[in-house]
Amino acid sequence: IAWVQRLGLHLELVERSEVADQLQPLVVDHARRVVPLDPVLPMTGAPRSTNWKIAINVDVEPDL
Numbered sequence: 001i002a003w004v005q006r007l008g009l010h011l012e013l014v015e016r017s018e019v020a021d022q023l024q025p026l027v028v029d030h031a032r033r034v035v036p037l038d039p040v041l042p043m044t045g046a047p048r049s050t051n052w053k054i055a056i057n058v059d060v061e062p063d064l
Contacts, residue, residue: 001026001027001030001031002031002035002039004023004026004027004031005027005031005035005052005053005054006035006037006052006054007023008020008023008024008027008051008052009037009049009051009052009054009056010060010062011023012051012052013060013062014062024051027051027052027053031052031053033053034048034053034054034055035053035054035055036054036055036057037054037055037056037057037058037060038057038058041057041058042057043055043057
């Protein structure tokens, strides 16, 4: 489920909310905890996306 959480956040960042909205129910039903956007980095103090249960512990710049 962590990859769905990360994908949903990325889709929102590139303004593809129509696709992200289809993933949201899966996250609501199955995501049990907040996961880091970058699993290698610590997530302490990182801002959170409550929609996706993601700790945004790395800067993301969409390249579109």
